[in-house]
Amino acid sequence: MNAETLYGLCAASLVGLGLFGSIVDPQPLRKILSFNLLGGGVFLLFGIIARRGAVAGMGADPVPQAMVITGIVVAFSATALAVALVLRLFEATGDATLRSDAPPRPSNDEAGP
Amino acid sequence: MTAGLALDAGLAVLVLAVAVWTIAARAAFAAVVGFVTYGLLLAIVWVRIAAVDVALTEAAIGGGVTGAVLIAAAARLRPTEARSAAERPGAALRIAAGVLSALVSAGLAVLVLYPPNPAPSLAPAAAVHLPALGVGNPVTAVLIAYRAIDTLLEKVVLLLALLGVWSLAPDRFWGGAPGQRRDARDGTLTLLARLLPPVGIVVGVYILWVGAVAPGGAFQGGAILAAMWILVMIAGLHDAPEISRHWVRFLLVVGPAVFLAVGLAGFVVADGFLSYPVRYAKPLIIAIEVVLTLSIAVILGLLVAGPPERERRP
Numbered sequence: 001m002n003a004e005t006l007y008g009l010c011a012a013s014l015v016g017l018g019l020f021g022s023i024v025d026p027q028p029l030r031k032i033l034s035f036n037l038l039g040g041g042v043f044l045l046f047g048i049i050a051r052r053g054a055v056a057g058m059g060a061d062p063v064p065q066a067m068v069i070t071g072i073v074v075a076f077s078a079t080a081l082a083v084a085l086v087l088r089l090f091e092a093t094g095d096a097t098l099r100s101d102a103p104p105r106p107s108n109d110e111a112g113p
Numbered sequence: 114m115t116a117g118l119a120l121d122a123g124l125a126v127l128v129l130a131v132a133v134w135t136i137a138a139r140a141a142f143a144a145v146v147g148f149v150t151y152g153l154l155l156a157i158v159w160v161r162i163a164a165v166d167v168a169l170t171e172a173a174i175g176g177g178v179t180g181a182v183l184i185a186a187a188a189r190l191r192p193t194e195a196r197s198a199a200e201r202p203g204a205a206l207r208i209a210a211g212v213l214s215a216l217v218s219a220g221l222a223v224l225v226l227y228p229p230n231p232a233p234s235l236a237p238a239a240a241v242h243l244p245a246l247g248v249g250n251p252v253t254a255v256l257i258a259y260r261a262i263d264t265l266l267e268k269v270v271l272l273l274a275l276l277g278v279w280s281l282a283p284d285r286f287w288g289g290a291p292g293q294r295r296d297a298r299d300g301t302l303t304l305l306a307r308l309l310p311p312v313g314i315v316v317g318v319y320i321l322w323v324g325a326v327a328p329g330g331a332f333q334g335g336a337i338l339a340a341m342w343i344l345v346m347i348a349g350l351h352d353a354p355e356i357s358r359h360w361v362r363f364l365l366v367v368g369p370a371v372f373l374a375v376g377l378a379g380f381v382v383a384d385g386f387l388s389y390p391v392r393y394a395k396p397l398i399i400a401i402e403v404v405l406t407l408s409i410a411v412i413l414g415l416l417v418a419g420p421p422e423r424e425r426r427p
Contacts, residue, residue: 003118003161005225005226006121008225009125012218014126016220016221018132018136019133019210019214020211020214020390022208027198029141033145034135044158047159051162052232054167055237057392058236060236061236062162062239063255063259066263068164069332070264072171072175076416077272080278080416087186087213087419090189094346096193097196
């Protein structure tokens with residue numbers, strides 16, 4: 001077994017773990033966390049593909065690397081927006097649940113004039 | 114087993130253990146701490162598989178800036194945790210989710226164990242045009258030249274995310290400053306916020322500059338600059354700016370706007386959208402990277418600061 005296979009299997013497990021967490025955990029913030037974990041695994045798989053595409057003078061194929069860098073940035077943007085949405089949900093309802101049958105609470109949000 | 118492989122095996126086990134902790138931890142705050150550790154460990158993994166550019170980005174974003182956003186959120190959401198924990202799905206759903214996840218992992222593992230031979234690679238194609246661009250780092254070349262449209266759209270995504278975050282503010286706070294005002298207190302944080310930024314700014318600019326020939330570049334440099342700004346804001350040494358300020362708006366768009374302008378100029382002076390005239394490729398790439406770094410730093414800092422929570426000062 002070489003390092004690429006080792007990290008490849010690690011990445012495959014991370015994707016599974018992240019998927020499990022994002023389905024099973026009821027808290028929105030924990031779902032976001034698990035989804036980022038899953039994303040880390042996917043990026044690592046790209047890294048393995050990049051490493052296997054190494055040629056003389058380059059340790060790894062630069063194209064998947066560049067895609068991963070772009071991917072990390074986009075994942076961060078989505079995470080920041082998702083976290084802001086959860087916090088707004090909490091502000092507006094006093095709770096952060098995704099249940100569709102959650103009891104409506106009086107809104108403490110004074111919307112504009 | 115060689116020493117290198119033993120290190121790799123230990124690192125892989127550690128990453129998996131931290132990932133399990135992140136999923137299984139009872140308190141959200143502990144899970145977030147696990148996630149930050151996971152990001153930093155992944156950065157070491159990226160170094161081990163010869164992707165240092167990605168390692169810098171992962172450490173700055175996966176470990177740093179995402180961690181800052183998540184820790185602040187976990188602290189605010191703490192009152193809801195007990196109620197949410199009661200909503201755990203039943204055993205049937207958990208088993209189904211477990212089976213599904215195991216199947217996905219197994220499928221990916223098969224792909225890892227039986228890779229195509231020879232491995233597909235665009236590295237030779239990327240190497241051909243490096244001399245013409247005057248950029249020695251192939252990853253920077255892919256980001257700013259070969260796949261420039263991806264990078265341009267990525268900056269637009271960052272801006273859209275920031276607009277999305279801002280749009281969550283109640284109407285009366287629109288145009289105001291994000292977060293609550295923090296007062297500077299004498300302590301470790303304040304000391305760090307005074308000591309680190311001068312060093313951090315130099316390192317950020319260096320990472321940007323060296324990105325042309327070695328691992329580094331606009332995004333990594335911008336993330337470090339943003340981290341310094343965030344540190345100063347958290348310590349209360351400098352308040353977050355009101356989002357309606359003209360200089361804030363200008364810095365946010367200057368990077369993507371210059372990138373787009375150079376891209377459009379490509380129709381006239383080069384072969385088309387986002388292509389550079391051969392003689393001026395290097396100066397143009399550096400000019401784009403400098404303004405992008407500024408915009409990235411401001412966007413990241415404001416994304417961490419969150420939506421406006423104070424009324425606009427007259």
